[in-house]
Amino acid sequence: xxxxxxxxxxxxxEHTNDRGLAEEDALLxxxxxxKFEPPQSKWKKIREVGLFVWALLATTIVIILAVVVQKExxxxxxxxxxxxxxxxxxxxxxxMGPTSLSLTRSFKQYEQAEPFDNTLMLxxxxxxxxxxxxxxxxxxxxxxxxxAFSCGHKSYNGxxxxxxxxxxxxxxxxxxxxAGYMTGLVVTTRITDAxxxxxxxxxxxxxxxxxxxxxxxxxxxxxxxxDLMLGGGRCHFLPNSTEGSCRDDDRDIIAYAKEQGFDYVDxxxxxxxxxxxxxxxxxxxxxxxxxxxxYEIDRRNEADIYPSLDEMARTAMKALSDATRDSDKGFFLxxxxxxxxxxxxxxxxxxxVHEVLAYDKAFTxxxxxxxxxxxxxxxxxxxxxETGGLATARQLHSTYxxxxxxxxxxxxxxxxxxxxxxxxxxxxxxxxxxxxIESWVRENVKKGLGIDDAADSEIKSLVEKPExxxxxxxxxxxxxSQIGWSTHGHSAADVNIFASSRKAAAPLVGNHxxxxxxxxxxxYLDVDVEAITKELQAKGTSFVNALGQAVDWMGAxxxxxxxxxxxxxxxxxxHDFKKHKRCEVCGV
Numbered sequence: 001x002x003x004x005x006x007x008x009x010x011x012x013x014e015h016t017n018d019r020g021l022a023e024e025d026a027l028l029x030x031x032x033x034x035k036f037e038p039p040q041s042k043w044k045k046i047r048e049v050g051l052f053v054w055a056l057l058a059t060t061i062v063i064i065l066a067v068v069v070q071k072e073x074x075x076x077x078x079x080x081x082x083x084x085x086x087x088x089x090x091x092x093x094x095x096m097g098p099t100s101l102s103l104t105r106s107f108k109q110y111e112q113a114e115p116f117d118n119t120l121m122l123x124x125x126x127x128x129x130x131x132x133x134x135x136x137x138x139x140x141x142x143x144x145x146x147x148a149f150s151c152g153h154k155s156y157n158g159x160x161x162x163x164x165x166x167x168x169x170x171x172x173x174x175x176x177x178x179a180g181y182m183t184g185l186v187v188t189t190r191i192t193d194a195x196x197x198x199x200x201x202x203x204x205x206x207x208x209x210x211x212x213x214x215x216x217x218x219x220x221x222x223x224x225x226x227d228l229m230l231g232g233g234r235c236h237f238l239p240n241s242t243e244g245s246c247r248d249d250d251r252d253i254i255a256y257a258k259e260q261g262f263d264y265v266d267x268x269x270x271x272x273x274x275x276x277x278x279x280x281x282x283x284x285x286x287x288x289x290x291x292x293x294x295y296e297i298d299r300r301n302e303a304d305i306y307p308s309l310d311e312m313a314r315t316a317m318k319a320l321s322d323a324t325r326d327s328d329k330g331f332f333l334x335x336x337x338x339x340x341x342x343x344x345x346x347x348x349x350x351x352x353v354h355e356v357l358a359y360d361k362a363f364t365x366x367x368x369x370x371x372x373x374x375x376x377x378x379x380x381x382x383x384x385x386e387t388g389g390l391a392t393a394r395q396l397h398s399t400y401x402x403x404x405x406x407x408x409x410x411x412x413x414x415x416x417x418x419x420x421x422x423x424x425x426x427x428x429x430x431x432x433x434x435x436x437i438e439s440w441v442r443e444n445v446k447k448g449l450g451i452d453d454a455a456d457s458e459i460k461s462l463v464e465k466p467e468x469x470x471x472x473x474x475x476x477x478x479x480x481s482q483i484g485w486s487t488h489g490h491s492a493a494d495v496n497i498f499a500s501s502r503k504a505a506a507p508l509v510g511n512h513x514x515x516x517x518x519x520x521x522x523x524y525l526d527v528d529v530e531a532i533t534k535e536l537q538a539k540g541t542s543f544v545n546a547l548g549q550a551v552d553w554m555g556a557x558x559x560x561x562x563x564x565x566x567x568x569x570x571x572x573x574x575h576d577f578k579k580h581k582r583c584e585v586c587g588v
Contacts, residue, residue, distance in 0.1 A: 081524055087330035087377030088176075088524050089317070089366050090149070092195055093359050094142060095341025097386030097493045103349065103483070104356040106392070110407035120356075121364045122381070127505060128497040130514045132385045135164050139492045142341065143206040145384025145514060146198035152518030152529065160194065160203045160212065166557050168202040170532025172521045173332055177225040179527045180329040182282070182320050185226055186312045188293045188358075189338035190233025191216065195384060199334055200226045202536065208555045209236045210247050217257040217285065219546045220553055221539045222532070224260055227282045228319060230312040231338075232289035234266060244290050256546055257285050271307045277318025284319070286312075295339055295416040297354040309337060310362040317369045330375050332525060335362060343416075344387025347485040348474040350413035350449075352390070363498070370500050378504040378524060382517055383495035389486025396479060409481035412450030417473035420448040424462075424469055437463050449477055 093100075105120055134144035136156035147155045147162070151169035155162060163169050173183050185196045192201075192209040201215040213236040218224030235246035237253040247253075254264055262285045265271055271288060274280050288306055293299060299306050307315075313335050320331035337359030343351035366379045395401040427440055441462045445451050454476065462472055471488075478485065497517070499505035507520050522529045543553035 081526060082376045085324075085328055085330050085375050086524070087321070087324075087370075087373070087375050088332050088521065089370070089377065089379040090332070090334045090521060091359075091363060091366065091379060091381035091498075092146070092149070092334065092336040093340055093356075093381060093383045093495075094189075094195055094336055094338050095344040095385065095387030095490070096337070096356060096359070096383045097390060097491070097495055099390045099392055100340065100344075100352060100356050100386075101496070103390065103392050104353045104360070106405075107353040107407045107410055108357065111411045120360045121367070122360050122496075122498055125363075125367075125381075125498040125500065126496055127499050127502050128508050128510045128512060129494040130382050130497055130512055130517060131494055132383075132514055133492065139490050140385050140514075141206075141490065142194035142384050143198065146195040148514040149382075149384070149518045149521065150198045151533075152515050152522060154513075154515060158204075158206050160197045160201055160206050160208075161199075162202060162204055162554065166204055166554070168533070168536040168554060170529045170534075170536060171199050172518065172525065172527065172529055173199040173334070174222055174225045174532045175522065175527035175529045176332040176525050177227075178532065179525070180327065181525065181527075182227045182323050182327075182329075182331040183225060184228035184316045184320055184331065184333040185231070185336075186229075186309070186316050186333065187231035187336040187338045188309050189231065189336070189342070190236065190291055191229050191231040191287065192233045192236045193338065195336050195338065196229075196231065196334065202553075203555045204557045205555060209233070210249065210251075211553070211555055213237050213247075213253045214251070214256075214545070215553075217253060217262065218260050219256065221536060221543055224283065227323070228280070228284045228316055228333075230284075230286040230288075230307075230316060232287065232291055232293045234287035235290045237287060246291075251547070254285070254287075268303075268305050268307065271311070271315070274315055274319070276311075277315040277322065280315070280319035280322075282319065282323050292339060292342070295343065295351045295355060295418060296358040297351050297413070297416050298419045300354070308361075309335070309358050310365050313362045314365050314369070317366070321369075321373060321375070324375070330377065332521075335366070337362065340383075341387045342418075344390065344485075345488055346417055346470055346474050347388055347478060347488060348417045349390075349478055349481055349483040350410045351416040351418070352388075353410055367500055377500075379500040380505055380508065380517065380520065381498040382514075384514070385490045386493040386495055387490050388488070389491045389493075391484035391486070394478065394482040394484035396482065402482075405482040406480065409450070409477060413448075413477055414450065415448040417449075417470050417477070420444055420473050421470040423448070424466065428466055434463065445473070445476065449473060451476055451480065453480075 101120060101122060108114065109116060109118055132140045132145060134140040134157050135154040141157040143159050144155050144157045147153065147159050150171035150173065151161055153163060153169050155164055161169055161171050177183050185191065185199060187193065187196050190209065192212040194206045197206065197212045201212045203211050216226060216229065235244055238245035238247065239250040239252045240247045241250050258264060262283045263281045265286045266288060271286060293306050294302060299308065316333055320333060324331050337355060340352065340355040340359060343355050363381060370377050370379060392405050423444065438459060441459055442454060445454050458472065458476055462469055494511065497508050499508065502509065508517065541552050541554060542550055544550050
């Protein structure tokens, strides 16, 4: 029997009231108290749980796949070492630290009226930095620095491809030659100076440049290993009976080199005869200056006498490329912007910027060569150390300093402090009277350094202490441009690493020990440097030279020459902060 309508309505009303009370409780307490769930709500919750589980599984799968892909890329990515023929060009910006780039970049922008975002070619190829300490000091010299590159080992300051125990270590150039590569060295200093010497010679002390000259043309246990040498340092190859020689003996190393098959050139006309590398007969020895090729700031006005770093680099690359055209091996070439270091030692900012610009130009030519050459190759560039403790800032007074430096002062400087000093000493050799000396100094400070506001105290110092002229001339420019220096020596600053290809030089991306640069060189060429080391050490210290003399071919150990500071001095402070080992007139 049907229920009364009243009862039906009451039941509905009771149900409605119950829901209403529940809703009120929910509003008051903030908690959901409804127990009734429509069927579609249950399905919604099931769907949400399913979606969550699916998303969790998908995320897990993506992470697993990412790990697998990354591992595969790491293990199966092509090695930076090419399989076949290859060329390796190693560039050394001796003494160039990061601040050298800042200095030169701003100078270039000022002088050429460029916008502030115009950079050097080097800037676009920065991939890392190198730590430079040697085995004997937290501050390396060029010899130990270059030994790290050539041998891949730390050694003491002054070592030319020698280990700390005074045993020779094989070099990447020697190993490359043994493996069938052609080899070359291009520098703007003496070819017997520390950096080039470390690739083709072995002596206990870098000062033995006469012995280094002999070894570099093949008078040592391995015979000739260098196919091309371009740079300065002629005096170490000439017998001491010849004008322009600086050898201690009467050996004619140039004559010996010719006997070994070297072509020899020693002048601008001789260099021009090489026709940018197309008319080179290897092996070639080119010595274009008695000692160092002049600073670029001076050489640019003497281009009829001396070739530039860029010209020598392009000539070398072309000659070595042509010589290896039909070979299954390429070439190894070391190019050094040598005198960046010298400008740092002299604290000469005007010479510094022109040296860095010259290096940047050669760097650009190397990139262009690698881009056009048919053989795969890579260029790596770094410095052996920083020189001078350079800062693009200087406080000249005790009050708070201004935030600026003046590139215009460097732009007005037409000669290096070294060249003005040379001219000054030549003038003094005529023994002029004091008024004439003062007049000459004022005139040449203005003409050579662009300084027309020289203080009387500066002129007086130059007149009374001509032995300090190179430092005084350079300091006059540095002060006016507000460039600071902390030392006339080297610093422990990390130095930059550059490369033609970040991918090809991937092992050098980041911060590395300088020995890791040496490791990269040997691995890229795939040569056995350790085999050369074993061979050299097995042959001992005695060697019968080209004159038939039995000699100790690596020279005296550095312990016999402690005055140069090549002994171990890591953390041995002896209250000698005013002591200066090499110069009694440097004002310290």
